Amino acid sequence: MSPTPSVASALEHEAMLRALDIASQGPSTGANPQVGCVLINADGVIVSEGFHLGSGTPHAEVVALGSLRSAGIDPKGLTAVVTLEPCSHTGKTGPCCQALIEAGIERVVYCVSDPGPDSAGGAKVLSQAGVSVVGGVEQEAGEKLIERWLVSTRLQRPWVSLKWAMSLDGRSAATDGTSQWITGEKTRARVHLQRSDHDAIAVGTNTALVDNPSLTARQPDGTLYEHQPLAVVVGQRDIAGDALIRSHPGGFLQHHGHDLRELASELFGRGIRSLYIEGGPTLASAFVAENLVDEFHITMGSMLLGGPTMALGDIGVSTMDEAIHLDIRSVEHSDGDVWVIARPRNREV
Template sequence: MTDERRTKRMLDLAARVAWRAWGDTDPNPLVGCVIAREGGRGDEIIGIGHHRRFGGLHAEREALADCRRRGHDPKGATLYCTLEPCRHVGKQPPCTEAVIEAGIARVVYARRDPGHESGGGCAVLETAGVESVCSDASMLATRLSDPFICRVRENRPWVIAKWAQTLDGKIATRTGESQWITGPLMRRRVHRLRSRVDAVLVGSGTAAADDPMLTARDVRRVRRVATRVVLDTGGRLSHDSALVRTAGQTPTVVVTASEATFPASVRVLRVGRGGDGVVDVTEALGRLWTELGVASVLVEAGPRVLGSLLQAGLIDEAFVHIAPMVLGDAEAMSVAVGRTAPRLTDGRRLSVVRARALGEDVELWCRRRGTGQS
């Protein structure tokens, strides 16, 4: 097996293992690790581990522990990790220390850690005589760290949009009816997504039209309770809405540019207006991260908020649920509005991570282009 193919195989495996903890590690990254030894009859995987939950052991230490549990000595082996091993003391001691102590000969990692304190582990390893290589052989492993790197570099949460649409790209009828475009299996997917993010966000338009609860229901394990966030420039969210009435049970935030007041159970974040006169989305997202520690946001808004986010280049990932149905009505609501795009080159292109059928519908999982660089 060539070195490139071996690296891809190991890093792919590390990334797949890491995904198991999706929703449990934020604001830490998802990280997976595989320890392998090259042998005469091919590679032998002697340890696998991943970062399971915030504050828990890092992937490298999990993999080293797994290795010893299985009765192997990691001395001289290669350690494959989706993220550069950290060199700082956080909730756990530095991973570089564990790697050096174990006598690992070579470290191959998929992304450099851009953190001021945590990053730079490869230099520490090199100084200690451990060869360390950054590899982009596995797209899966490279992109795994996108949300973490986005938070560090852009000081804002990772933004995941989700919408349900017809084949002709409509997300509601001309009268605002959207429940339900897709079937029950897709709706279960949405509840699962909600159970893994820090916040679920809508605009005041969706709050008024659908009166949603935005909670995660009928999921096996709610990994984190998402704060419900409403972008509401003028403070028009009804005090009788389901969101306000249940704010005592589920955290709820209204982001507004007005002086409007809400019951004490609702947290109000006052921000400025953007150029279009509505809540400044860039400021809103930045403050959700810096003031409330929101690391990931699931946007379940309608066309206006989706249009604003697209325009600002703030949609990092999208789950698009497509029903095999055509409305054929020019007045029905499109996925996103508010942009001017006379040429195809004005469109925002995403890359498809995966397409799959669920019941009668199809889910397209997309990522913003341009992420995934070291």
């Protein structure tokens, strides 16, 4: 028998692209990452595939093996091409390494190493059981797909997206406190889509008290998106019993404090891997000052508001040397609004 190569073949690369494609059909929110798996034979032909549908459901490898068995095909001797290093631990489901070894899988080609403190180490377990293992295949694409989960797992806190709307002169509200609406319908529709693409959404107590927002993620026709984030209010003051946010379909939580790292760690403990901050300026500034923002979504409406309410207040910068530099990822125009996506140049990761 010829030895199995220690680098991935062109057919295995191709199979990995398919695995990444099906992985993206799984939910982008929740405690677990999107994972895809395809099983190929010695000719590189895909004989089965599966992807993960979220926490508590079978992992991609188990789904692919299951549908193969349902079709009456023996998995012995096949190669598993997986977008994430197979897990080695028993969480809500059993370890995938064991399932692959027991199925007689001869070779495992994976994309991204698992950074999870409990789930990592799968490649070693597989190698020790005599399975040929190759990692890092199409790694860049794989890391991009599950970037938020990877960052969250490494830092043990949710990925944080900070979004605000401002006038062209940098104001987030008029002098009387009103801020509806600075941007147009299309921009706001995209904000609702982003809400539904995060595990939690947060505002400060002032915004909750002044605006009484529902913070639901709604489609342009007003109906709710299937996924609703947990709605979080941060701050000490009590929110009225009949405040709209209290009946949020994704659940409601108030964090009675100002320690944002404590909040992040509490949310991580609840399985929250992505957090969308919607202001107001005081809470947004505190997240920036604490270096807790992974991505900025700055939306600008084509108007001037003047007055004292700036989009950000004290972010701990008093002189040019302390400026927080950003890398701009994109600038988009839509119906008179501008949407800038940027990331801090010196992120924690």
